[in-house]
Amino acid sequence: MAVTHTIYDEDWTDHHAVGLEHSGVAFVDVDMCEATNERSVFTECTFTNVRFNCSTQTDVAFLNCKFVGCNFFDATFTRCKLVGSAFDRCTFELLKVDQGDWSFVAMPGAKLGSAEFTGVRMREADLSGARCEGGSFRDVDLSGAALQKADLTRCDLRGSDLSGLDPQATELRQAIITADQATTIAIALGLDVRVA
Incomplete structure (x- = not known):
């Protein structure tokens, strides 16, 4: 899927999101440190140099997404669905994944x-x-x-x-x-x- 929209250099620190839906969106240099995300769906999105440090993802779907140079330090994924997604040059120190697909x-x-x-x-x-x-x-x-x-x-x-x-x-x-x-x-x- 072609990129339909780009979200660039935004600060989502401590952001609490519920039920977001994004398709074909490119997230570039977005800071999601300590953010919480619940029941959101990202389809064929790309995440480049996005910081997920200490964030919490619960019942979130990242379907056929691509993560490039992202940081997942101490991030927690609970019952999340990442089917078909790809990771390139990402860091995963202290990542916790509980259940999910x-x-x-x-x-x-x-x-x-x-x-x-x-x-x-x-x-x-x-x-x-x-x-x-x-x-x-x-x-x-x-x-x-x-x-x-x-x-x-x-x-x-x-x-x-x-x-x-x-x-x-x-x-x-x-x-x-x-x-x-x-x-x-x-x-x-x-x-x-x-x-x-």
């Missing part, structure tokens, strides 16, 4: 070591080359996700769907998993797992 999201090479994802659907998400050392993906649906060359060292993966994980193409040293997940990974390695 992030399927088909593109986050290749993202640094997610201090981020927390809990109960999120991330089916067929592109996390190739993502640096998730020490991060947390608890009860996350990662079925079909691209995890090639991702670094999951010391990552808490308990309860997550790892059925599509190739343990030979992903770094898993000291990752935290359950016994059931260990069996899934062993089978992926071609081992014959037996009860006794």
Whole structure:
């Protein structure tokens, strides 16, 4: 979709929004630090150098949106839908994502070591080359996700769907998993797992 409108260099700090609807809008250099946003819908919008620091997004949909050079320091996303959205050169320190649908999201090479994802659907998400050392993906649906060359060292993966994980193409040293997940990974390695 072509850009229909541009919002440039605006200060939305501490702004409280409910039920906004934007389609094909370009947000450039907008400061959304500590803003709260509820039940809004952004469709095929672009966010360039937007600061989401310490903001709270609740039941918000970002559908097929693109985020370039955005800062998500200590931002919280609760039950949000980001299906088909893409992130390029964004920062995610202390990002918290609770529930919601992030399927088909593109986050290749993202640094997610201090981020927390809990109960999120991330089916067929592109996390190739993502640096998730020490991060947390608890009860996350990662079925079909691209995890090639991702670094999951010391990552808490308990309860997550790892059925599509190739343990030979992903770094898993000291990752935290359950016994059931260990069996899934062993089978992926071609081992014959037996009860006794």
